[in-house]
Amino acid sequence: MDTKLLGLSLLELSYIAASVTFILGLKMLSSPDKARKGNLIAGYGMGLAIAATILFKEEFSPDKWLNYTLILAGLIIGTVIGVRMALKVKMTAMPQMVSFFNGMGGACAGVISLVEFDHLRHGGDVSTGMLIVILLGLIIGSVSFSGSMIAYGKLEGKIADKALPAGQIINILLLIAIFGLAGFLAISGNLSMPMLYGLLALSLLYGVLFVMPIGGADMPVVISLLNSFTGMAAAFGGFLYGNQAMLTGGILVGSAGTILTVLMCTAMNRSLTNVIIGSFGGGNAASAKSGEQGTIKEISVTDAAILLAYANKVSVVPGYGLAVAQAQHTVHNLEKLLEDKGVELTYAIHPVAGRMPGHMNVLLAEADVPYPKLLEMEDANEAMANTDVVLVIGANDVVNPAAENDPSSPIYGMPVVKVWNAKNIIVLKRSMGKGYAGIENELFFHPKNRMLFGDAKDSLEKLIAELKNL
Amino acid sequence: MEEILSLFYENREFIFLIIVSIFLGIEVISNVPAVLHTPLMSGANAIHGVVIIGSIIIMLQADPGNYYALVLGFLAVILGTLNVVGGFVVTNRMLEMFKKKSK
Numbered sequence: 130m131d132t133k134l135l136g137l138s139l140l141e142l143s144y145i146a147a148s149v150t151f152i153l154g155l156k157m158l159s160s161p162d163k164a165r166k167g168n169l170i171a172g173y174g175m176g177l178a179i180a181a182t183i184l185f186k187e188e189f190s191p192d193k194w195l196n197y198t199l200i201l202a203g204l205i206i207g208t209v210i211g212v213r214m215a216l217k218v219k220m221t222a223m224p225q226m227v228s229f230f231n232g233m234g235g236a237c238a239g240v241i242s243l244v245e246f247d248h249l250r251h252g253g254d255v256s257t258g259m260l261i262v263i264l265l266g267l268i269i270g271s272v273s274f275s276g277s278m279i280a281y282g283k284l285e286g287k288i289a290d291k292a293l294p295a296g297q298i299i300n301i302l303l304l305i306a307i308f309g310l311a312g313f314l315a316i317s318g319n320l321s322m323p324m325l326y327g328l329l330a331l332s333l334l335y336g337v338l339f340v341m342p343i344g345g346a347d348m349p350v351v352i353s354l355l356n357s358f359t360g361m362a363a364a365f366g367g368f369l370y371g372n373q374a375m376l377t378g379g380i381l382v383g384s385a386g387t388i389l390t391v392l393m394c395t396a397m398n399r400s401l402t403n404v405i406i407g408s409f410g411g412g413n414a415a416s417a418k419s420g421e422q423g424t425i426k427e428i429s430v431t432d433a434a435i436l437l438a439y440a441n442k443v444s445v446v447p448g449y450g451l452a453v454a455q456a457q458h459t460v461h462n463l464e465k466l467l468e469d470k471g472v473e474l475t476y477a478i479h480p481v482a483g484r485m486p487g488h489m490n491v492l493l494a495e496a497d498v499p500y501p502k503l504l505e506m507e508d509a510n511e512a513m514a515n516t517d518v519v520l521v522i523g524a525n526d527v528v529n530p531a532a533e534n535d536p537s538s539p540i541y542g543m544p545v546v547k548v549w550n551a552k553n554i555i556v557l558k559r560s561m562g563k564g565y566a567g568i569e570n571e572l573f574f575h576p577k578n579r580m581l582f583g584d585a586k587d588s589l590e591k592l593i594a595e596l597k598n599l
Numbered sequence: 600m601e602e603i604l605s606l607f608y609e610n611r612e613f614i615f616l617i618i619v620s621i622f623l624g625i626e627v628i629s630n631v632p633a634v635l636h637t638p639l640m641s642g643a644n645a646i647h648g649v650v651i652i653g654s655i656i657i658m659l660q661a662d663p664g665n666y667y668a669l670v671l672g673f674l675a676v677i678l679g680t681l682n683v684v685g686g687f688v689v690t691n692r693m694l695e696m697f698k699k700k701s702k
Binding site: 147151152154155156158159160161164165167168169171172175178179182183186187192193195196197199200202203204206207208210211212214215216218220223224226227229230231233234236237238240241243244245247248251256257258259352353356359360362363364366367368369370371372373374375376377378379380381382383384385386387388389392393396478480485486487488490491494495500503505 | 602603605606610613616617620621622623624625627628629630631632633634635636637638639640641642643644645646647648649650651652653654655656657658659660661663665667668669671672673674675676677678679680681682683684685686687688689690691692693694695696697
């Protein structure tokens with residue numbers, strides 16, 4: 130039998146198998162019981178495709194020993210660093226970790242285009258189509274890389290929100306320049322390396338300026354969007370090499386990522402254009418309301434503990450403040466203590482609580498909070514009227530009544546947890562600072578509400594100590 | 600114009616595959632509960648790491664004397680591996696926690 134034909138057939142078979150595992154993996158990631166298995170299956174598929182490419186794509190020739198050594202070295206270096214980073218990262222820092230790895234994929238796609246462009250210069254027939262594919266891979270990959278790195282830096286708190294004056298106009302001009310230059314290169318068939326590097330620089334700059342002004346609250350949407358960008362860049366690579374595994378993998382992520390982005394926007398009642406064009410809301414509208422503030426009532430730790438101990442039903446609304454204070458384990462201890470006292474406690478999870486949709490569930494899962502105790506927002510809102518005490522821990526915008534009753538508010542229309550329907554509200558908060566949306570929250574002035582100021586973890590520990598003494 | 604048309608015609612099967620994949624991607628995740636949004640994003644992130652295959656192809660096809668391709672290809676292999684390995688390990692870590700509590 131022809132060994133070359135056998136190898137190539139095995140290669141294509143492995144690509145088909147990999148494509149199937151990607152589809153199955155994504156499908157299984159959508160259901161809680163099978164998600165982990167889905168991730169593993171997709172991982173095996175990826176491993177298979179990589180191994181088959183190395184073994185069967187080209188016939189082995191001894192004078193390419195350096196190429197093979199470098200491939201193996203690259204795989205080993207990448208694996209060691211990747212595993213270390215992934216195992217070390219704290220669950221609260223998950224969004225920026227995803228952003229970082231996403232940036233790596235984008236960079237990989239960009240570099241591939243750089244090499245293939247150079248490849249065209251050394252012979253090979255230049256076609257406009259191939260050039261378009263290479264240039265688009267470069268543009269999207271670079272934007273995804275620099276944008277992801279900025280998103281990473283912002284979530285790590287290393288980069289502050291900064292909007293350039295007339296930033297929007299500069300971005301549009303940049304886009305025109307990028308596509309103008311790319312169009313010129315593609316149509317003229319001019320294979321100038323300096324121009325290609327110019328295109329690279331413009332694309333990287335665009336990624337930076339694109340993410341720079343976007344507020345922290347919108348960062349998950351941006352990461353998800355950049356994720357689908359990298360998917361597209363991978364798909365362009367697949368097109369370039371006629372490689373089905375890259376093509377299906379890239380496109381699947383591109384389209385699934387886009388839908389996920391839209392789902393996130395819906396959960397926050399923001400349109401995608403709004404996220405991209407403007408930073409959150411802008412304080413102009415909110416100022417009208419700020420005149421008529423009521424008084425804020427504080428509650429002592431003892432009173433709060435008594436209120437909780439004698440309640441029948443308690444609902445906890447966790448927010449990012451809880452994650453920042455690393456208080457997920459403490460809140461679980463409080464939950465166990467109250468359960469022992471016969472109090473029924475559930476968690477009301479807003480879809481975008483934390484920094485990404487589902488982030489809060491991951492954090493509470495880390496603290497061993499049982500799955501059935503996590504109520505989705507709709508169910509939690511239905512149960513609210515029968516709830517004696519709501520404990521809002523480090524959440525702000527997701528419990529803001531302005532979303533329901535103040536049409537001038539930037540978050541008007543966003544679905545929120547209607548904590549004001551419960552009998553008592555206790556808000557645990559570090560200070561009177563505003564939430565991520567940067568707007569006032571009239572809930573704090575609500576007659577049913579009392580504030581317990583302090584670091585979330587600290588306050589919870591005091592509550593636990595007080596409850597044990599009761 | 601003719602080049603674009605011939606590009607389309609030569610790649611019609613890929614274009615078909617692209618369009619089907621777009622709909623498949625939308626369909627496959629449209630019922631995901633909010634709880635799983637973060638792991639799903641992370642898992643999808645690992646899957647686009649498939650771009651690493653492109654970097655391996657570069658390395659396999661590069662002329663042993665072409666240091667430009669070898670150096671950049673080597674870099675691309677590292678970047679792609681980071682994306683794949685980091686992505687799958689992080690997703691697995693997140694999902695491990697969901698597993699624990701279902702006991």
